[in-house]
Every structure is written in structure tokens, then in C-alpha cells.
Amino acid sequence: MDTLIKWSVEDYHKMIEAGILSDRSCELIAGEILQMSPEGTFHRYINHSVADYLRSILGAQAVISEAHPITLTDSEPEPDIAVVRSPYTLYLNHHPYAEDIYWLIEVSDSTLAKDLGVKKNIYAQAKIREYWVIDLPSKILKVFQSPQDKDYQIKQDYTKGIISPVAFPNLEISVNKLLG
Template sequence: MNAPGRLAETVAPYRFTYDDVLRMVEAGILAQDARVELIEGELIAVSPESVPHVRCRRWLTQFFTRRLAEGEWEVNAGAPAHLDDQTAPEPDLAIFPSRLHDREVRGSDIVLAIEVSVSSLAFDLGRKAELYAQSGVREYWVVDVPGRRIIVHREPSAGGYRAVQEVGMRGSIAPKAFPHLEIAIVSLPLDD
């Protein structure tokens, strides 16, 4: 017996905005400490932080906080980066001018965004890198903890970052915005 033919129904997902998410948090629908990121209107679950992830993020946060001029630069760890109305990823570290409130910060205001990657390398190097580049984040680092390297993205454009460089354990790197802040990769806590 054949079922009668029927046109397939299409279902369009609802896309959230950054303001929708803020209202959900304020209303208690979404916990303030919920482990999600807003990516192109979708709420994406974020993996729990591992010990190597926390150690590396903490080291980088302290490194930049101690060396950057207080009152001039904000070193924001784990807060949303409002790239557009439907995209607000939470880089492990974002550096932007202190004169801006973190809810006012847009991609082009961020001079350095860092993702510490233990289990999300493909997402961090793929979709997130594209979004950061398209929104004008000037420099984007992915710290590949298992690979013991940093992948540095510079020169953002609508099509992605035009300059990508890998720096391994024997190398060192400094952000373009802060050339005096060189980090030897071997000094990072990249051990499990």
C-alpha cells in the first residue's frame, strides 16, 4: 500500500539575535553562566573547559593583563564578542580599547582574539575564523593545546584571513598591536 504523495514541508529554524539572548538571560530562561555561544543565530553548546584549557587561558590572561597599560586596554576573558546582530562567540581572550564597554565592542574594535583549543580545533580554525575575519577582528590566535602550537591569523577580509602562520614549540610570536609582548610558545602551559 502506498501512502498518498504529499509535498515536503520545509521548516525554517528560528534565528536568535544578540538582544534575544540578553533578554533570555535577564528573564532567567538562559542561565548567565550557560555554556553556549551565539553563532549566526544559533545557540551552540560549548564543551566544558578541561584543566589544560583553563591553565592556558589563565596564563594568557595574566600575561596580557600584567603587561598592557591599565585604563588603555581591556583584557576580556570568556565574554561574548558581539560581532553582529546574530553572532556573539565567546573567545577565551579578547583585547580591545578600555574606553569601550564590552557590550559596545564590535569585531573591528578587537585587536586580538584568542581561542584556546583542546577539542574544538576544526570549529575554531573554520567557522569561527571566518566569522572573526568577516567582522574585522584584526588578529586571531588559535592555541592548539594538543598540537603544541599557535595558528596566527592576520589581515582580515570578507573572504577570511589573508595571512595565516603556524608557530610551533621552538618559535615565538607577538601580536601586531603589541610587538613588544613576545611569547615563546615553549613557555605556555601546553601539557595535559
């Protein structure tokens, strides 16, 4: 039986620097280099509108990073939105680490199984306090909190109302604005 070789974050960075992955849309997930799904126009629209909305209500309290890498132990995913510690200059020499992340958001239409499977597991394992999935086909915001091992202890679905993230309990975010 053949054994799959897992790539480290350092190996992945070397491949990027050498230009090996320059013509590929991929991310490192649990030691494997996976091709990313193409982004549809509605996905892009929701991603952009959610990021703009969060910037408008968070201001300088956090950096809103769109589709850029975060660095975890054996993964370097590119979540649709990462809400991370400010100022942005913290990330001149590295991508945000797990301890820099307030919460992550994936906008999901064709990637729901991946977002609720392997991505949720690696985010929970990295102890990212909160993870949201905007399920576009079902128009549901799936919220995961309290990471333990490879899963989250708290799981809630929202179709309307107001939500407050763990990191900013006084912030009121409209679920309707998130769902488009």
C-alpha cells in the first residue's frame, strides 16, 4: 500500500516561492494541497458585501481579510473572510496565525461539504474560537463556537435576527445582511 506524503507549511511556502504553484488556485489543508473551487458571481457578491458590512461596523477594531491565507499547524487555508487582530501591519512578515483570528467566515454554495467537514475540523483543531458558514442555497448562517478537539461544541443555525460574535459581544450583526 502506498503512503500519502503530507506537506508542511514550510514545504508549501517553498513551493510558492519557487513558483511551482503560481498558475494554480490551491490551498494547504491538513498537509494536502487541494485545488480551490472556482468562485461564482453570487458568491463573490455576498463575500464582498459581507466584508464591507463588517468593515463598516468594526472599523479599526479588527482587520477584515478577504480570501487570503491564514497559517495553522499543518494547513494554510484561504477562508472567504477572516476577522483578525489589527493593525494590518502585524502581517507584514507572516499570515495571521490562529491566535490572531477572532472568527472565520466561509461563503458556501458548491463547497458546503468541505466547509462543514475538513475546514470546520481544522479550524476547531486550531482552536479558532468561532466559525461561520453562510449556506447560500439554504439561506442559513451556520455558527460554530467553543472548539474542542476537531469539532465545535456549540452549533446554531440562523435565518434572521441579530448575532453577536464571541470576540465582540456588544456588536450587533444583522443575519439578513449576511445572507444577502
